[in-house]
Amino acid sequence: MLVQNSLSEVLRAREELFSRTNWNDPTSQLQNRVKGEDLARYFVLSDSERVGIQNTIRLLVSTTPYYLSLSDPSDPNCPIRRMIVPTKEEAIFSLEESADPLEEERLSPVRGLTHMYPNRVLLFSNHSCSVYCRHCMRGRKVSSNEERMEKSDLESAFDYIRNHPEIEDVVVSGGDPLNLADLRIEWILKELNQIPHVKICRLGTRNPVTLPFRITDAICQIIEKYNDDNLSIFCNTQFNHPKECTKETKEAILKLLKVGVSVGNQAVLLKGINDDEETMLTLHKKLLEMRVRAYYLYDPELIPGSRGFRTPLARGIEIVEYMRGKIGGMGIPQFVNDLPGGGGKITIGANWYLGFYPKTRQHVFRSAVTKKIHFSFEPIGSNKESYYPKISDEEWEKWKPR
Incomplete structure (x- = not known):
């Protein structure tokens, strides 16, 4: 009660x-x-x-x-x-929802590892986070003791990576990998650093937002130690609202930057939280002030109990369209949908490109700044005309240069 x-x-x-x-x-x-x-x-x-x-x-x-x-x-x-x-x-569990909409478990050859893309894998390092965000797309795993990753599970994952030389990029996520003890984090980074064909490691952590004090000098020294000629380490975090951009988070970000770790942001579009243009623009302006580059803006996943967060697909397109021309390109995220059924991510952009008019060999564009129509010519001898969406005569009459 x-x-x-x-x-x-x-x-x-x-x-x-x-x-x-x-x-x-x-x-x-x-x-x-x-x-x-x-x-x-x-x-x-x-x-x-x-x-x-x-x-x-x-x-x-x-x-x-x-x-x-x-x-x-x-x-x-x-x-x-x-x-x-x-x-x-x-x-409420709606009919369209699924505990694992991306089918990560189906694409998991060993416990805690998802192999969706040929040259990349997702390593589920642990089940714990500092804050259990209500929109978390891995609610089936996060906070559940049954999903705890033991050292033997991680060793099996490393063996799989070693035996698949096509894997170049490992995303270490969870849970939050920075909730692990320093020694466990160092062991994971050392193992990845020693696999010759693994060149990229991406740490997926929300601790810079929810527990910035976890970005200690000690953890930064560990990351710097293995961020070398063998392995390039990146960090992707998740700021969703300007209120999360505090002096504490900036201090945490600067510590990571000083040890050579580039930080990107993967926001989630959330109904009633950040699904309006000015909030998202303000957020990304503050992120640039903290030297965090925009990476993704996620369309929410169809996970159980998520109807209170989901927005129309058009909202993400409208927001990214609004941001163009009001902030530098490195502050504008790619709006992405991680396709249900394990189809991977696709980017969804604003309709700046309106099509191709074969009779004059001209491409038609709409300016993000002025909203006016602009034109460009296809090169002579191009064999790509069939690639472009065609503009009808009626549309051309409406848009053609005067």
């Missing part, structure tokens, strides 16, 4: 939580994580949230005190709160 506390009681409970947490110590942050049964102490819950906490069909609830401090205790529409607290939509 969730007891409803007043706002004054919630504020006192937050103050007590924050004061007993050794703020800059990642271990203390993890030890003081707030679980589902405690959310009523730190939020004035809505009826929808109470139903969601009690009946969620997804992963466990947990947040660090740091990430909790970014949320509004009284506003159910607070974007950070929406990513922490379940709502009633999480209790």
Whole structure:
């Protein structure tokens, strides 16, 4: 039974939580994580949230005190709160949803490894995160002790990679790989560094956002040690809202940059959180200020209990179209859909290219800045005309140069 506390009681409970947490110590942050049964102490819950906490069909609830401090205790529409607290939509399993929409398990030759693309694999390093985001697309695995990756499981994964010389790129994800102990992280990076055909390692971690204090000098020294001529290490994180861009996160990002690790951002388009143009533009401006380059903007996956987060496909296209011309290209993410059924990622762009008019050999474009129509000629002798979508005579009359 969730007891409803007043706002004054919630504020006192937050103050007590924050004061007993050794703020800059990642271990203390993890030890003081707030679980589902405690959310009523730190939020004035809505009826929808109470139903969601009690009946969620997804992963466990947990947040660090740091990430909790970014949320509004009284506003159910607070974007950070929406990513922490379940709502009633999480209790609904729709017909179109699947626990594993990308069929990662079908594409898993050994436990904890997904081999979808010929030269790349995804290594599921662990099952734990600092914050269990409500939109997590691996809710079937994250927070479940049954999905714990033992050292023997990781050794089997490394053996598979060694025996497949076509694998050049390993994404280390989870859970959050930076929730592992330093020694385990060093072992994983050392193993990958010693496989001659593995050239790229990408760390998929949200800790720069949810637990920036985990980016310690010690972990940066480990990463720097194995970020060498044999292995290039990158980091992809997930900022979803400008409120997540704090001085603490910037300090964490700068530490990674100083040891030669390029940081990219993979945002998820989330209904009621960041599905408007100005929010997404502001987010990516702040990311560039932190020297984080835009990478992906994900269309939400069809996972159980996710109907409260999903947006029309057109929203992502409209947002990326709006951003063009208002921020440098390195601040504009690729809008991607990771196709259900294990089809891999595809990019979905705005319709700047309108087509080709064979009679004049001209391509027709729409400017992202002025919205006016512009023209360019196909080279003489080209054999690619059949590749382009054709413009009809009627359309040409509407657009042709005057």
